[in-house]
Amino acid sequence: MIVNVSKIIKVPDSIMELSFEEKIDFIESSFGKIKLLKPIHFTGKMVNDGKALCLNGFLSTVLELYCDRCTKPVETSLSINIKEKFSSESIDEEEIHKVNSGSEIDLTPMFIDAILLNIPMKTVCDTQCKGLCPQCGQNLNEGTCDCKDSNIDPRFTVLRTFFKDSE
Numbered sequence: 001m002i003v004n005v006s007k008i009i010k011v012p013d014s015i016m017e018l019s020f021e022e023k024i025d026f027i028e029s030s031f032g033k034i035k036l037l038k039p040i041h042f043t044g045k046m047v048n049d050g051k052a053l054c055l056n057g058f059l060s061t062v063l064e065l066y067c068d069r070c071t072k073p074v075e076t077s078l079s080i081n082i083k084e085k086f087s088s089e090s091i092d093e094e095e096i097h098k099v100n101s102g103s104e105i106d107l108t109p110m111f112i113d114a115i116l117l118n119i120p121m122k123t124v125c126d127t128q129c130k131g132l133c134p135q136c137g138q139n140l141n142e143g144t145c146d147c148k149d150s151n152i153d154p155r156f157t158v159l160r161t162f163f164k165d166s167e
């Protein structure tokens with residue numbers, strides 16, 4: 001989304017209201033492509049505070065993430081507060097983005113960065129999700145399998161203790 005700030009960039013205390021949607025199908029992350037199920041929606045304002053342009057608003061979208069336990073797709077809504085500063089002059093502050101001479105700002109890259117930073121560390125389809133059998137891959141929410149895990153089965157623990165005692 002490209003915003004033209006020519007009307008407010010030279011007028012201190014001027015405000016520009018922003019509200020728009022932008023459809024993006026996928027974003028690239030370090031662990032692969034992430035599908036966006038809804039357009040990025042943004043509402044907020046750009047305020048010229050006399051020194052810089054301050055963008056403040058809310059971004060929302062819905063991502064398709066995958067359950068960490070069973071790999072099922074999970075619709076994940078995000079709502080992110082966006083705060084950014086822009087200036088047409090080169091100000092020696094890391095936080096301030098430079099506005100090009102045409103007074104246009106492309107907000108999309110910073111929206112994508114904000115989404116990537118706000119992806120939850122853990123995704124589960126349900127807190128009760130039983131996950132997949134580590135041996136055969138059976139989705140344990142949908143059914144059981146015949147794999148035996150000797151580390152977990154209590155009967156084996158009892159037998160082991162029995163043999164130890166009789167030695």
Ligand SMILES: [Zn+2]
Pocket residue numbers: 067068069070071072124125126129130131
């Ligand atoms: Zn799951």
Ligand SMILES: [Zn+2]
Pocket residue numbers: 133134135136137138145146147
């Ligand atoms: Zn199994």
